[in-house]
Amino acid sequence: LLVTASGRVLVTRSETRLLVMPVALLCDHFAYEHFSFLGTDPSAGAWFALALAPEAEAQWLAQLDAEAVDLRSAAGMLTAAEAGAAAYARALLHWQQHTRFCARCGSHVLLTASG
Numbered sequence: 001l002l003v004t005a006s007g008r009v010l011v012t013r014s015e016t017r018l019l020v021m022p023v024a025l026l027c028d029h030f031a032y033e034h035f036s037f038l039g040t041d042p043s044a045g046a047w048f049a050l051a052l053a054p055e056a057e058a059q060w061l062a063q064l065d066a067e068a069v070d071l072r073s074a075a076g077m078l079t080a081a082e083a084g085a086a087a088y089a090r091a092l093l094h095w096q097q098h099t100r101f102c103a104r105c106g107s108h109v110l111l112t113a114s115g
């Protein structure tokens with residue numbers, strides 16, 4: 001799942017579904033440590049979230065024929081499973097971007113092992 005810096009999710013223009021891409025296609029453009037593991041789905045395999053940098057958003061939208069949609073709008077367009085995955089991805093990426101120190105012990109948070 002691709003999520004923009006502003007928290008919007010990418011959906012396909014043609015089918016109004018979450019834009020889901022194989023990790024192998026994205027590895028040429030992003031480092032593995034930027035991928036966050038969300039879980040697995042029997043029909044779709046493993047799900048990963050990836051935050052797009054603001055300066056790269058327009059390029060990816062044009063290249064993939066997609067649009068960035070806020071979660072509230074996406075909830076009305078997507079299946080329940082896709083909307084749930086999008087909300088989970090956005091929440092996890094938001095936490096990763098804004099949490100620098102452990103709330104329990106105060107040590108610096110270091111993201112490893114796919115988020």
